[in-house]
Amino acid sequence: MAFEDRYGLGLSTQSETAAQRYREGIDLLQSAWPGAAQALDSAIEADGDFALALAARARAHLIYAEMQQARKKAAIARALVARNGSAREKSHVEILALTTEGQPARALELTLDHLDRWPRDALIMSLPLGAFGLFAFSGMADHDQARVDLCERHKHHYGEDWWFLTFLGWSHTENGDVEAGRRITQRAFDQRRKNAHALHALTHAMFEDGSVLDAENLIAGWLPVYDRSGLLYGHVAWHQALLALENGDTERASSIYAERIQPKINPAPPLNVMTDGVSLLWRLQASGHPVQRDVWRDLADHAGGWFPKTGNSFVDVHMALLTAMTGNWSALEARIADLEARRHQGKLPAGPVVPDICRAARAFAEENYRTCAEILEPVAADVVRIGGSHAQREMIEDTLLIALMNSGEPAKARDLLDRRLHRRPSLRDTRLRMGVAA
Template sequence: MARLDRRGLPLSTTSDLAAGRYRDGVDLLLSAWPGAAEVLEEAIAADPDFALAHAARARLHAIRAEPAEARARIAAAAEIAARHGTERERSHVEVLSLAINGRPARALERALAHADAWPRDVLVLSLPLGAFGLFAFSGMADHDQARVDLCERHARHFGADDWWFLTYRGWSHAENGAVEHGRALALRGFELRRENANAAHALAHAMYEAGAGEDAEGLIAGWLPGYDRAGPLHGHIAWHAALAALERGDAERALAVYAEHVQPSVSAGMPVNVVSDTASFLWRLRAYGHDVPEGLWQAAAAYAARAFPDAGFAFADAHMAILEAAVGDRDAVGRRAAALTALVEAGALAAGPVVPAICRAALAFAEEDHAGCARILEPVAADVARIGGSGAQREMLEDMLLLALMRGGEAAKARALLDRRLHRRPSPRDAAWRGLLAA
């Protein structure tokens, strides 16, 4: 009897135990839930020649920023799949191998082709999706639309009760502007599997885009205590609660959430989340008129310097520059911007010139050269989406431009930007800033 994965695709293993552990491990991986590593290791122990179990373990290593381990695991998977894998399994391993070995453009191309042939192979279909997926980090300005298009192209292959597909279809629509539709889809995915950090995360994003910060705080307060601190999204989902509290003016509550869940000393999240969450929260705290407690900038910058010492990862670079500028390390920002400019000139940075421009703008803003910040950031504002991430994460850069315009004497341009934002996402903060402009 053929062993099948959770969505009915055949598995090349002779072990019922290995197949069962693989199904459970992939569920845990796709829901960002603790225990995936241990369960996948049990699948490998039950059948050491099970290529897809090695491949899933490689993917988990990559998610956890363990590149050497990921490369070793995917090499093992490729060797096994070449010997006795099916065509689907060989293609599955190839796509993961391209992503893990630093060939994202080719990985995206092959992932889309693989999804056309085997749309229910969700570990591969997941690669282009999400805020940190292959689409987001492709350098495309329209990656939000690309994710929606991908989900809709394959929606017919998934029923109304596939918790994973509902989660990512909903997140994609909410990020692309169909907020209520996306929220409803993500909520259905969450209801089907509450032990799913990606669904809680998708809902938090949909609520943010709807301007429903108190709904997000309520959701997270009720759900987060059941999600172990070892979960990769624990700190990031708490960041959403801190952001919501900050938006409604409760800096004390926001700082308490940050201290308990988000700051580097307490978070077990992926480095890219820890760096972006700390940088963007502290920047917003100060930009919204609150004091940043002593030592928080320095702790975040010290962690970031270890996590991303070299330039070339656009999303991280934008946040690195904010941290470096905040602690007064002008030379570090200059080196990062210069290195990024060289990569742009060599055609080696997919996100393009917007990235070094963000670095220079962050330094100008930190040094209160608001007119200079606006001059740098305004011409590239339409390309900020090219760095990847989510709307909630990138909105900080729009806030930077808005404040630079306000403080640099460009009130008319600031009002126009606020008018455009009003049609996209309601925010109590924008109302306060409109009041300042009117005064």
Template sequence: MTGATMAHQDRYGLPLSTASDAAASAYREGVDLLLAGWTGTAEALERATEADPDFALAHIARARVHSFYQQGELARKRAGLARELVAKRGTERERSHVEALALGVEGRLPEALAVTLKHVETWPRDAVVLALPLGAFGLFAFSGMADHDRARQDLCASVAHHYGEDWWFLTLYGWAITENGDVARGRAMTERGFGLKRENAHGAHAVLHAMFEDGSIDEADRLIDEWIGGYDRSGILHGHIRWHQALGALEYGNAARALAIYADVLQPSMTQAPPLNVISDGASLLWRLSAYGHAVPKELWTEADAAAQKLFPKSSIPFADVHMALFAAATQDRDALAARLAVIEQRLADGKLPAGPVVPAICRAMTAFADEDFAACVRELTPVLTDVVRIGGSHAQRELIEDTFVVALMRSGELARARAMLDARLHRRPSLRDARWQATLQ
């Protein structure tokens, strides 16, 4: 490395190839905000690149933020610049760091995961890279693996001794444990991390997932009410956290409140969320409302579908495709669904769909459900229910598929199977309400 000192470090003690105090300070701030899902991330990283235009790590971090908002051209341009800069002025760690993030920005997910896991073995305290496989939209979740929840927990366990009581690590490790089934332990760890830093949207979000899993609906509602006022509406998780609140309302059968939350922060004309959250939160909430027997104004579907088609006009990751299928099914857009299904099935035939047959099966099942062919919906989903995890996302998000299956069982007369599934869920979450099923059971 030439042209810079190694005096500066990130918050985790890793050297930074910049001689600028201002660039290093702004980068540290930007990374903390990035890890917290907090507002001001992009601005801090821009200050870092302005203070030192040759600072590769600041450019690649900015590229990652661009990619969250599907600003593909800007993200790829920044990633390319970061690669050029780090080759001229960067350590081995920084070159590997840039490569892992750049591959993710470029959508080369299997390569990004391989580079990331190798990187973490050598530099376990490189939190920005460690973050890539974690979370509901991380590289593990979108890998098509059936055991990605276990993989997240195992990865965190392997590096935990490097982090100690770090607020960011505890919240992500705790969430991984929660998603992998040990909810009590996961919640305790996540709450410990969140307690260390309350200005942490990812921490609040992880706690809400634990509360969802153990059925603490009222407690989750209070947490959101108490906490959300300090989090700007432009925050990357603001709308999604309110989506959790809407799910809680539906547990009580309170459709009016769920629709009010939708109108406030999830509707396309109101949301400031990243595109993937726009389509998944909007589609899943409207679908749940309808499936639970509540009226959903047609214009809400029409407006949301129009916005979704602009954001995801072509087949992409399975998690997005499944939610786009909800729009197509709800709006009876046969042509859109047929075109997307054709691409998905071709990718499956070519061996390029790691998630496997579950993806087209879900798409067909949702169409059958919307057509009120509930027996066909049951037939499509029965053989793939255990593989739904392969589409990625969180358990709370994927429960939409299970809910649809339960309602289809009810409406096709298979009440015993439906009750067995609900009993299993109540055993998992004993404080869960059943108001949302009443309209269906009647």
């Protein structure tokens, strides 16, 4: 009997149980719902030669930075698929294996070619999408548009599929068409409410269009059904904290950090724990709610073990802010030096904006606001190249905004904030939080 995945693509397994558990595992992985790893493990137990299940399990390991396990399973999958896999499965496994080996540029190149041949290979389609996807972390200045273009090119292959609609909607939201993005994402969420990616994408759309109360109610009604072990539990809580800050409630935002986001209690992947923690603590500090130094140090101790070296621009920027706020100048300068070396070697796709933000972080922490503004102003348009989402990158924009205000440049600060308000007309926004005069 021949088995297929949920999108009608063949699976090289003779086990009905393995095929069924694989389909379940992929849906759980694609919805960021707990149980994906267990389902994929069951598929592998039912058929130890099932290369796609091993490759998908490698992907799940990679998300949680379990690098040794990820590479081991990817290597086994490569060997297996070489013996009995179809052309599609061989390409599929190769792409996933490359992501475990730190070859994102090659993985992206093969992904785009693969999707031209097998556009309904949803797990491979997922790789360039999202705030932490291959497009976002490519260093491209137009990665928001690239995601939309990819989704639009292949959307006729997916119809009303809940997973595809989730990322089609999110891509439009991040590319500035928030009305369409919210509408499309709502269709996905209505089909499958046990879909953390859809909840997350809707929250982004509501944040961008200023529907703060809608976002608060959405999260409050949904988060209790999502287990704390879920991939995005801490990040959705981070969005709750941002909404609290939009309403000027720094105490609630601080409580959310302590109860759901801090590294001692947050089971999310290390990348999420570090970046969510840094950006929320920084925003609290910027909002006039001083963060205790031991809170910064706890996060720094945790993050330092996971991200001691450069390699991912989004990580490097957040680690620079973290080391600056803890006054670890030697670590910050070492990171900047390494970034400059990589840039001169042509190994820094996002370009000079990354070390520039790191230098600005030190100037800001030392309250040298004029220097901070002088560094950030010329590169502000290139901040998009570090990846992440608009909501995440606003932290860098806020850094420039505060630096301009504190260095005697109120007109420039107002101009910057007016551009943000045009893009995101939130009910209170930064104008109230940071005291910029109307």
